[in-house]
Amino acid sequence: MNGFAHSAIGFGVGFAIAETSAASPFETVLLISAGSLSALVPDLDINGKLTNRMTLPHQFLKTITTVAGCLIIYLTLTHVLQIEMWQGIGLGVALIGTAQWISKRFMLSITGMLIIAAGLFISKIWLTLFGAYVLIASFLSHRTYTHSLLGLGTFACIAWLFSRDMNMNDLFFACSFGYASHLLADMRWVPGNKKGIKLFLPLSKKSF
Incomplete structure (x- = not known):
């Protein structure tokens, strides 16, 4: 199922929770947004819609890094940079080499680290944990741990801390049920899901 469909289902989940809890217009928008976005979170283990929204274009960073490496080599060879030639060339080659490894997953890893740093800076445990979730997801294969009960439970804990911080219990349900959807x-x-998901990882690799 594609990201749009998952987001639409999460939208419906958030709307249903808002309706049953007689939420205000502002709370309704918040619950719908939470449900819709949470429904995309499991696909952080692949280059999906939420990954694209959370990260800078990796091609842009790749180009900038490559150009920087070439520029350092040029400036070293023309003696503009006052450093040893082998150091300048080595740094330039290292940057060019690093650029070849830059991908959407790399950008997602960087994003996870930045979210962790932001959470620590503003002392928000839920944000720090979500950053850790994003960072770990960037290294996982698709439809593994983020698509398991372990992933759901982890995200539900983050959602619970988030809802407490926002003083809005229904946020917990919108986020958790959106993820579960x-x-x-x-x-x-x-129909169309021949692969299924390994719901009980790491205890079992059976697909459901």
Whole structure:
């Protein structure tokens, strides 16, 4: 199932929670947004819609890094930079080499680190934990731990801390149920999902 469909289901989840809790217009918008975005979170383990929204274009960073490496080599060879030639050339080559490794997953890892730093800076545990979630997800294979009960439980804990910080209990349900809707929609009982998800990782690799 694609990201738009997952987001639409999460939208419906958030709207249903808002309706059942008689939420105000502002709270309704917040719950719908939380449900819609949370429904995309499991796909942080792949280059999906949420990954693209959370990171800078990796091609841009790759180009900038490559140009910087070439420029350092040129400035070293023309003696503009007052450093040893082998150091300048080495630094330039290192930057060019690093650029070849820059990808959307690399950008997602950097984003996770920045979120962790932001959470620590403003003393928000839920934000720090979410940053850790993003960082770990950037190293995982698709439809593994983020698509398991372990992933759901981890995200639910983050959602609980977030809802407490916002003093809005319904946010916990919007986030958790939005996330859970993604897992349900990716299960094998849905037409087109031959692969399914390994719901009980790491205890079992059986697909559902």
